[in-house]
Amino acid sequence: MIKFENVTKKFGLITALDDISFEVRKGDFVFLIGPSGAGKTTVIKLILKEFLPTQGKVIVDGEETRRISPKKIPLFRRQIGVVFQDFKLLPDKTVLENVALPLQIRGILEKEILKKAEEVLNKVGLWERKDLFPSQLAVGEIQRTALARAVITKPKLLLADEPTGNLDPINAQQLIKLFKEVNKEGTTILMATHNAELVNFLKERVVCLKEGKIVFDEEKGKYKLD
Amino acid sequence: MFKTAIQHIKRAPFQALAAILIMSLIFFIIGSFVLLAAGSEKVLRYLETRPQVTAFLKDDIKPQQIELLKSKLETTGKVQKIKYVSKEEALAIYREENKDNPLLLEMVTAKILPASLEISAVNLSSLPELAKLLKEEPIVEEVLFQEDVISTLSSWVVSLRKAGIFLVLFLSLISIVTILIVIGMKISSRREEIVILELLGATKSYIRFPFIIEGMIYGILSALISWGLVYISLLYATPFLVNFLAGIPIFPISIIFMLEILGGLILLGILVGGTGSFYAVRRFFKKN
Numbered sequence: 001m002i003k004f005e006n007v008t009k010k011f012g013l014i015t016a017l018d019d020i021s022f023e024v025r026k027g028d029f030v031f032l033i034g035p036s037g038a039g040k041t042t043v044i045k046l047i048l049k050e051f052l053p054t055q056g057k058v059i060v061d062g063e064e065t066r067r068i069s070p071k072k073i074p075l076f077r078r079q080i081g082v083v084f085q086d087f088k089l090l091p092d093k094t095v096l097e098n099v100a101l102p103l104q105i106r107g108i109l110e111k112e113i114l115k116k117a118e119e120v121l122n123k124v125g126l127w128e129r130k131d132l133f134p135s136q137l138a139v140g141e142i143q144r145t146a147l148a149r150a151v152i153t154k155p156k157l158l159l160a161d162e163p164t165g166n167l168d169p170i171n172a173q174q175l176i177k178l179f180k181e182v183n184k185e186g187t188t189i190l191m192a193t194h195n196a197e198l199v200n201f202l203k204e205r206v207v208c209l210k211e212g213k214i215v216f217d218e219e220k221g222k223y224k225l226d
Numbered sequence: 227m228f229k230t231a232i233q234h235i236k237r238a239p240f241q242a243l244a245a246i247l248i249m250s251l252i253f254f255i256i257g258s259f260v261l262l263a264a265g266s267e268k269v270l271r272y273l274e275t276r277p278q279v280t281a282f283l284k285d286d287i288k289p290q291q292i293e294l295l296k297s298k299l300e301t302t303g304k305v306q307k308i309k310y311v312s313k314e315e316a317l318a319i320y321r322e323e324n325k326d327n328p329l330l331l332e333m334v335t336a337k338i339l340p341a342s343l344e345i346s347a348v349n350l351s352s353l354p355e356l357a358k359l360l361k362e363e364p365i366v367e368e369v370l371f372q373e374d375v376i377s378t379l380s381s382w383v384v385s386l387r388k389a390g391i392f393l394v395l396f397l398s399l400i401s402i403v404t405i406l407i408v409i410g411m412k413i414s415s416r417r418e419e420i421v422i423l424e425l426l427g428a429t430k431s432y433i434r435f436p437f438i439i440e441g442m443i444y445g446i447l448s449a450l451i452s453w454g455l456v457y458i459s460l461l462y463a464t465p466f467l468v469n470f471l472a473g474i475p476i477f478p479i480s481i482i483f484m485l486e487i488l489g490g491l492i493l494l495g496i497l498v499g500g501t502g503s504f505y506a507v508r509r510f511f512k513k514n
């Protein structure tokens with residue numbers, strides 16, 4: 001699903017990623033761990049083609065991101081659901097409107113959108129709060145809204161950048177359960193996180209980055225930074 | 227897209243109001259100018275159809291002599307219309323014009339009024355030539371023609387039309403720049419939202435269209451407001467204008483013509499609003 005081949009990404013003199021290679025297979029659940037500044041967010045942004053690698057290849061679902069023309073970027077991004085580190089919810093849209101946005105962008109009919117939004121909001125337990133604005137929600141609810149928006153299109157790939165940051169352990173557990181459910185339905189998940197407890201609890205594959213390099217890549221790994 | 231555009235307007239109503247008010251003022255000036263130009267054109271057309279040369283005939287002229295002169299004039303090919311006004315008809319006209327002054331009516335009879343030929347030229351430039359021809363005729367006593375009034379008015383109408391085109395273009399440019407600034411400000415304030423939409427897979431046109439529609443809505447609303455103001459001003463000024471243009475049948479202005487002006491203003495509004503917002507969005511995407 002995702003393949004990094006000798007990828008290096010430099011921002012001026014700073015090397016964010018240094019010749020890394022790894023692969024995420026279809027249906028995998030992979031944690032990307034590492035200290036702040038290790039390059040986790042850069043990996044996610046490279047997959048989304050927010051920018052291109054300085055060297056190497058990033059291949060997503062068989063397509064090398066460098067070869068995707070600017071016109072095709074929207075279609076490419078529609079295959080990917082993202083839960084952003086800062087949520088990126090639109091503050092003047094309600095929970096329902098935020099969650100419905102990816103479907104509206106695809107030009108789906110209102111009736112169909114409402115049906116799917118109800119389904120996904122029920123799944124994350126936010127249907128009752130559908131008419132509230134992000135500023136009226138608790139942090140855990142905001143994160144669940146972001147997840148609902150990311151999965152409403154049933155994407156092939158779900159990227160999550162620190163989705164449990166700022167969450168108390170109970171809320172974090174609930175959110176991770178939702179991610180697991182999405183993964184069971186066939187969606188590949190790549191999650192960048194600092195949450196050692198969750199990584200250790202789920203015992204999924206762990207890729208650890210440090211100073212732009214892969215330190216280890218273990219199946220059923222644990223959270224360790226050395 | 228239309229719903230999103232309405233949402234944009236609701237979110238920043240004062241920016242929208244500022245744009246609409248500025249454009250309404252500009253469209254009001256354009257609308258008033260169009261009315262002025264159309265009115266002047268109508269006055270000119272009216273005056274052109276009036277007799278431009280009047281040849282007063284000597285007394286005791288035979289009808290054959292008059293017919294001979296008429297056919298002589300017609301053969302020049304420069305005459306649009308010739309009307310013979312007999313002494314009796316002249317008296318009737320005199321009576322109609324002075325019906326409020328019985329003292330003037332008492333003293334005048336058909337005998338003392340001359341018969342005349344009222345001539346309209348195909349082209350105003352041939353008036354002096356026709357006047358000269360008539361003056362040389364032995365049966366003509368006196369020739370009157372209004373060359374100066376009509377040619378002056380004609381050159382005024384031409385200048386007015388030229389100035390009008392320039393004014394409409396210049397004011398349209400100001401409207402476009404106004405929309406460009408207002409929509410540009412709105413886009414900048416929603417930079418973050420646009421980035422999110424792009425990350426969620428929105429195409430450029432999905433992001434662009436609500437802004438372009440928003441500009442068009444400003445244009446349409448401004449056109450409606452300015453047209454209403456123009457119409458109210460016209461109705462208010464009608465009694466004065468009727469007096470001022472005494473005898474020239476311009477009023478009442480037909481509702482069809484006013485609707486045509488409304489259609490024109492709406493079209494201009496859509497064009498100006500759409501162009502302004504299109505360039506604002508294009509500028510944003512070029513920069514980012």
